[in-house]
Amino acid sequence: MISHILQSVDIFVILTFLITLLVAYILWNNVTRTPINIPGPTPWPIVGNLPTLVASSFQNKSSQNRSDRFLELREKYGDLVGLSFGNFTQVLVFGYDKVHKVLVLNADKTKFRPSNAAVAKKLFPKEAGVVLSNGQEWVDLRRFTMVALKDFGATSNIISSIIFGSRFDFNDPVFIRLLGNIDYLFKNNAGVENMIPLLTYLNPFSKVPKIIKNRIEIQDYIRSRIDDERRSFDPNNVRHFLDLYLQQEGKSNSKISENHLFLTIADLYLAGTDTTSVTLQWTMLYMIKYPDMQKKCRNQILEVIGEDRDPVGKDKDNLPYVMAILQEVQRIATIVPLAVPHLAVEDIEVDGMTIPKNAIIFPSLMSVHRDPSLWEEPDVFRPERFLQNDKFVKREGFSAFSMGPRICLGKQLAESELFLIFVSILQRFDLSKADENDDLPIDGTMTGLTQQPKNFQMCFLPRQ
Numbered sequence: 001m002i003s004h005i006l007q008s009v010d011i012f013v014i015l016t017f018l019i020t021l022l023v024a025y026i027l028w029n030n031v032t033r034t035p036i037n038i039p040g041p042t043p044w045p046i047v048g049n050l051p052t053l054v055a056s057s058f059q060n061k062s063s064q065n066r067s068d069r070f071l072e073l074r075e076k077y078g079d080l081v082g083l084s085f086g087n088f089t090q091v092l093v094f095g096y097d098k099v100h101k102v103l104v105l106n107a108d109k110t111k112f113r114p115s116n117a118a119v120a121k122k123l124f125p126k127e128a129g130v131v132l133s134n135g136q137e138w139v140d141l142r143r144f145t146m147v148a149l150k151d152f153g154a155t156s157n158i159i160s161s162i163i164f165g166s167r168f169d170f171n172d173p174v175f176i177r178l179l180g181n182i183d184y185l186f187k188n189n190a191g192v193e194n195m196i197p198l199l200t201y202l203n204p205f206s207k208v209p210k211i212i213k214n215r216i217e218i219q220d221y222i223r224s225r226i227d228d229e230r231r232s233f234d235p236n237n238v239r240h241f242l243d244l245y246l247q248q249e250g251k252s253n254s255k256i257s258e259n260h261l262f263l264t265i266a267d268l269y270l271a272g273t274d275t276t277s278v279t280l281q282w283t284m285l286y287m288i289k290y291p292d293m294q295k296k297c298r299n300q301i302l303e304v305i306g307e308d309r310d311p312v313g314k315d316k317d318n319l320p321y322v323m324a325i326l327q328e329v330q331r332i333a334t335i336v337p338l339a340v341p342h343l344a345v346e347d348i349e350v351d352g353m354t355i356p357k358n359a360i361i362f363p364s365l366m367s368v369h370r371d372p373s374l375w376e377e378p379d380v381f382r383p384e385r386f387l388q389n390d391k392f393v394k395r396e397g398f399s400a401f402s403m404g405p406r407i408c409l410g411k412q413l414a415e416s417e418l419f420l421i422f423v424s425i426l427q428r429f430d431l432s433k434a435d436e437n438d439d440l441p442i443d444g445t446m447t448g449l450t451q452q453p454k455n456f457q458m459c460f461l462p463r464q
């Protein structure tokens, strides 16, 4: 039957029909796409700039690093770069001046998250946790979470203590599996599929199914813990974050829905684990690369705290060099180089250019940390830039946790964790290269949200 129809229709007619359809689609796309006066590579019909990015990932030595590929676009097009994918417009923002203008001076238009996250939507079509929610929901969730972290408050095990009131045994297979799930989610992303969801089905190598599977495993685990805790819940004795959750549950006047809070617990697990452990990995790498700095740090620790006492938060004031090292590692390595995407809910004027309404904004925190107008010789590892008259000083432009109202919610917790863990390690161990000839490359790999150091081996020698 079909072959009969095909025989009767001229192949030329079919081709003409298909080409007309394609031209109509391109014209429609051009008419509906917001005109944009921000420079950037010319988009292809339908797929936009996807081929440009794919081609650059094959050409460049930095193919494993999305942040570096974006920095190359900055060199060509300037501090704002416009990209398009299907019907989405993305704007990359570079340098302190522009990132500050977009995230801080225009905060009322950019403190939002895009809601096109295909993966998140598949799991919870209506709700989001604190990381992806918007509007009043986000305000309520963020306030609730900050208070809870302050009340109960560092890596996954510390988050576990805060949320569930108990820690894991390090050999616990459930803990090991959970860490594997989190690791996978941070090292893989569904960026392209979020822009062009059809690719989830067309691309046989799409990571989306595995990303969803990992996220579901984390959520199933949290659900099972909630069920366990429910049995021992006493409203008069709120012990941890989960008790706060159970207190809210089912209350008709509760501002926060159960699913929002549940997703926020998953967010804290995710946002608080990989970021902190990757920062510690970078810190270890720099300490074995610069043994003199390691020695100077340890001397200061032994002088102020000694060998026997455990460090406490207050010690920060008396350990300026240690603080400077931690800041400089976070500056030069920029663990979350592109922050988390923001959404423009209105047109935003920035120095004669317009970020159009509905554009997805990627602020390059890496470019802020390498901005020569703020940092002298920005590519050099120099902790002294955070010292003045031997005192630790905070520097404007330090943006490891981003800036504006969406600034990392776990900043204080992360800073305390990093300080206490780093000081405890140096108190107890001498750190060194496993292989004397290893020159320890410091360029990172970024396949997901965080930038990790390349694999390296090191020795922890207990101090005598």
Ligand code: HEM
Pocket: 130, 131, 132, 142, 159, 267, 268, 271, 272, 273, 275, 276, 279, 335, 336, 339, 340, 341, 400, 401, 402, 403, 405, 406, 407, 408, 409, 410, 411, 413, 414
């Ligand atoms: C060194 C460790 C960490 C770094 C470098 C880091 C960095 C960041 C960055 C760059 C953002 C995106 C901000 C933006 O959208 O502009 C962010 C968001 C966030 N972080 Fe962190 N983070 C760290 C640790 C933590 C910890 C320990 C927690 C939780 C306990 C946490 C929870 C969050 C949450 C909930 C958000 C989303 C905030 C919102 O959308 O309102 N982070 N973080």
